[in-house]
Amino acid sequence: MPRHPHVSPTVQTMPGSVFSRLAHRIAAIEGERYPLHVGDTWMEPPDGARMENFSVADHPGMHCYPPPVGHPDLVQEIARQRGVDPARVLVTLGATGAWHAVAGAVLAPGDEVLVPAPYWPLFPGIVRSVGGVPVDVPFYDPAAFVPGGKASSPMTPAEAVARVARHVTERTVALYLNSPSNPTGVVLAPEVLRALAEFARAHGLWIWSDEVYELYNYGPAVRPVSTVAPERTFSTFSFSKAHGLAGCRVGYVIVPEVAGMRDQVRKMAMHAAFSAPRPSQLAALAILDRSIGPPWVTRARAAYQAAGNRAADRLRLPRPAGGAFLFVDVSRALRPEDADPLHSFLIRCIDRGLVLAPGRSSGAPYTHHVRLCFTSAAPDVVDRGVDVLSELLKLD
Amino acid sequence: MPRHPHVSPTVQTMPGSVFSRLAHRIAAIEGERYPLHVGDTWMEPPDGARMENFSVADHPGMHCYPPPVGHPDLVQEIARQRGVDPARVLVTLGATGAWHAVAGAVLAPGDEVLVPAPYWPLFPGIVRSVGGVPVDVPFYDPAAFVPGGKASSPMTPAEAVARVARHVTERTVALYLNSPSNPTGVVLAPEVLRALAEFARAHGLWIWSDEVYELYNYGPAVRPVSTVAPERTFSTFSFSKAHGLAGCRVGYVIVPEVAGMRDQVRKMAMHAAFSAPRPSQLAALAILDRSIGPPWVTRARAAYQAAGNRAADRLRLPRPAGGAFLFVDVSRALRPEDADPLHSFLIRCIDRGLVLAPGRSSGAPYTHHVRLCFTSAAPDVVDRGVDVLSELLKLD
Numbered sequence: 001m002p003r004h005p006h007v008s009p010t011v012q013t014m015p016g017s018v019f020s021r022l023a024h025r026i027a028a029i030e031g032e033r034y035p036l037h038v039g040d041t042w043m044e045p046p047d048g049a050r051m052e053n054f055s056v057a058d059h060p061g062m063h064c065y066p067p068p069v070g071h072p073d074l075v076q077e078i079a080r081q082r083g084v085d086p087a088r089v090l091v092t093l094g095a096t097g098a099w100h101a102v103a104g105a106v107l108a109p110g111d112e113v114l115v116p117a118p119y120w121p122l123f124p125g126i127v128r129s130v131g132g133v134p135v136d137v138p139f140y141d142p143a144a145f146v147p148g149g150k151a152s153s154p155m156t157p158a159e160a161v162a163r164v165a166r167h168v169t170e171r172t173v174a175l176y177l178n179s180p181s182n183p184t185g186v187v188l189a190p191e192v193l194r195a196l197a198e199f200a201r202a203h204g205l206w207i208w209s210d211e212v213y214e215l216y217n218y219g220p221a222v223r224p225v226s227t228v229a230p231e232r233t234f235s236t237f238s239f240s241k242a243h244g245l246a247g248c249r250v251g252y253v254i255v256p257e258v259a260g261m262r263d264q265v266r267k268m269a270m271h272a273a274f275s276a277p278r279p280s281q282l283a284a285l286a287i288l289d290r291s292i293g294p295p296w297v298t299r300a301r302a303a304y305q306a307a308g309n310r311a312a313d314r315l316r317l318p319r320p321a322g323g324a325f326l327f328v329d330v331s332r333a334l335r336p337e338d339a340d341p342l343h344s345f346l347i348r349c350i351d352r353g354l355v356l357a358p359g360r361s362s363g364a365p366y367t368h369h370v371r372l373c374f375t376s377a378a379p380d381v382v383d384r385g386v387d388v389l390s391e392l393l394k395l396d
Numbered sequence: 397m398p399r400h401p402h403v404s405p406t407v408q409t410m411p412g413s414v415f416s417r418l419a420h421r422i423a424a425i426e427g428e429r430y431p432l433h434v435g436d437t438w439m440e441p442p443d444g445a446r447m448e449n450f451s452v453a454d455h456p457g458m459h460c461y462p463p464p465v466g467h468p469d470l471v472q473e474i475a476r477q478r479g480v481d482p483a484r485v486l487v488t489l490g491a492t493g494a495w496h497a498v499a500g501a502v503l504a505p506g507d508e509v510l511v512p513a514p515y516w517p518l519f520p521g522i523v524r525s526v527g528g529v530p531v532d533v534p535f536y537d538p539a540a541f542v543p544g545g546k547a548s549s550p551m552t553p554a555e556a557v558a559r560v561a562r563h564v565t566e567r568t569v570a571l572y573l574n575s576p577s578n579p580t581g582v583v584l585a586p587e588v589l590r591a592l593a594e595f596a597r598a599h600g601l602w603i604w605s606d607e608v609y610e611l612y613n614y615g616p617a618v619r620p621v622s623t624v625a626p627e628r629t630f631s632t633f634s635f636s637k638a639h640g641l642a643g644c645r646v647g648y649v650i651v652p653e654v655a656g657m658r659d660q661v662r663k664m665a666m667h668a669a670f671s672a673p674r675p676s677q678l679a680a681l682a683i684l685d686r687s688i689g690p691p692w693v694t695r696a697r698a699a700y701q702a703a704g705n706r707a708a709d710r711l712r713l714p715r716p717a718g719g720a721f722l723f724v725d726v727s728r729a730l731r732p733e734d735a736d737p738l739h740s741f742l743i744r745c746i747d748r749g750l751v752l753a754p755g756r757s758s759g760a761p762y763t764h765h766v767r768l769c770f771t772s773a774a775p776d777v778v779d780r781g782v783d784v785l786s787e788l789l790k791l792d
Contacts, residue, residue: 015663016659056440247461271522
């Protein structure tokens with residue numbers, strides 16, 4: 001057979017681990033480590049929503065299969081709190097599981113998804129994994145990533161639409177939005193969301209609204225885009241970053257008001273991993289209890305925002321409006337004579353204990369950027385890691 | 397855009413829920429229920445491998461992301477116990493997650509996988525979810541499914557190869573094997589596995605060996621096919637049925653001795669759901685401790701085998717050689733005048749509290765069969781459910 005032992009052309013288009021080239025250097029770190037490369041959170045989840053809180057005595061059968069759409073009580077409670085029909089809710093393996101299932105349900109091979117850049121590094125590979133084509137849309141103002149750079153004025157609705165519009169083709173099927181943004185920390189203004197929703201409607205596009213950082217908006221609340229365009233918006237949410245449960249793989253998607261849509265998304269999710277874990281769903285249900293989730297989020301938000309602000313101030317960047325990341329232009333510290341200047345810079349960071357994510361995982365143009373997560377380690381560790389970066393950038 | 401709101405042609409080829417048409421009838425059951433339709437297990441997992449056994453105090457960070465390939469200690473211990481290189485082990489979201497990732501890594505769109513029938517209902521949809529084509533191979537002797545039928549002689553190696561060989565085309569890429577089998581309970585003899593491995597080698601096919609019921613082989617041990625053809629065998633294992641952890645979504649795949657193969661499979665797995673849950677991986681690691689897993693399996697195997705034997709005897713079928721299922725030809729109870737005789741029969745079962753899976757989910761020819769899981773409820777419940785089926789089949 002000619003195909004053996006070839007691998008699928010689909011998987012060949014997907015990005016591999018960006019850290020495998022760095023793994024041996026990371027393993028060799030002596031002294032303190034500053035692991036600010038992973039998008040994760042350092043706070044243990046709320047008491048009452050930890051695995052140790054769920055016993056077989058209280059929850060017989062808690063290790064058995066749940067229904068593939070999700071634990072009925074969890075689906076009901078999500079629907080009640082979100083004010084949507086329970087038939088629009090699908091519990092998923094975090095937002096990753098949600099987007100994989102949505103992409104698989106909606107995209108024909110070759111269909112295109114507009115992805116504002118810089119973006120969440122995993123997202124384009126998810127689109128590719130089902131045969132879709134992610135289309136990079138330079139979207140956020142690169143001046144905002146430059147330490148000590150001029151403060152840029154907020155994006156206007158017309159600018160936002162213009163940036164997206166030039167990438168629309170006959171194959172465009174969806175517009176991905178992620179606000180608060182990983183990795184830029186930008187929160188899109190209500191009038192920008194409305195303009196983009198109008199644009200999507202005019203072009204008959206789905207809106208894929210990734211709202212996993214909704215609880216970590218450090219400014220005024222913004223009505224989600226789903227309220228503007230419920231007929232075309234898939235909204236995803238996750239207990240991962242929101243509640244310290246990234247390793248428990250639980251989140252959900254609210255599908256648009258389109259008959260039968262949840263069934264299609266469920267089919268993809270079920271054939272990729274069957275269901276979200278049942279114990280994790282019990283934790284999620286506990287979190288939705290207002291005595292458990294919200295007080296914890298209040299504390300987490302204060303801690304994360306303070307860490308983000310300190311990091312931004314130290315790096316002379318705009319303070320993050322939301323989320324868990326700073327995206328930093330490190331041009332001033334790169335050496336053009338290096339074969340791969342960014343890689344060499346990441347190594348210099350690692351040699352001082354600091355691990356950062358390469359910017360090009362968030363888009364091809366970002367060859368001179370890094371992503372820094374300010375929630376992946378305790379605040380004092382983040383502070384010391386940021387000090388290292390500041391020194392390497394010679395910001396003092 | 398012409399595509400909105402259409403769904404993907406890929407997902408349209410995938411089977412939906414076979415129980416949605418029956419859901420309202422199942423919900424309306426009064427009196428005792430016999431839920432023998434789901435492939436699940438009734439025993440709570442071993443003490444020491446339950447979520448309540450893992451605390452944040454003992455396992456700081458236990459709710460954070462694990463590495464996408466799996467918790468390093470778990471990968472190492474699996475490799476040690478299986479006698480393989482750790483670089484061939486990928487921890488997955490059960491066997492479902494493993495097959496989705498393998499299929500995505502190996503199959504180009506349109507590539508074919510040979511699937512001996514009757515088969516695990518979820519499997520063909522997994523192949524379709526990545527654009528592959530599952531090819532039904534009538535494989536197991538249908539006489540063995542007929543209550544009171546003649547005992548059939550075991551399949552010879554030549555018969556096994558002949559049944560598979562007639563379905564090979566230029567697009568065939570893999571041969572799926574599942575021994576012990578869901579749903580037939582058959583364990584393939586060593587000489588049959590060897591012959592099929594030779595056949596796969598001659599045709600340059602991958603072997604996809606689904607060994608999730610390996611610990612529930614009720615007869616003599618059989619050396620797995622991976623030992624015969626390590627260069628082409630993907631083997632999957634799961635803690636789901638094996639250890640009562642189906643809802644925890646953890647299993648693993650051992651990839652063939654092909655350079656870089658695990659990376660390709662990992663890419664697919666990572667973009668479908670990121671990783672197996674970290675708490676579930678702690679449970680899996682505990683189970684591999686010989687004081688926790690094996691004694692529990694000894695008890696579970698005895699209980700499951702006894703329940704399977706009682707069910708088979710009552711239904712006048714061959715006793716299962718392994719696994720958790722009986723596949724039953726219910727022709728004698730179908731009414732040809734019904735519009736959908738099997739559906740009507742399933743309804744008659746439900747009206748007596750008994751829920752069974754339709755045989756056609758295991759292959760198109762099985763329009764007059766049902767699948768019964770004898771491990772999904774406590775033995776006395778299974779016994780009473782089997783009594784109902786026996787009465788409807790008028791076997792007394």
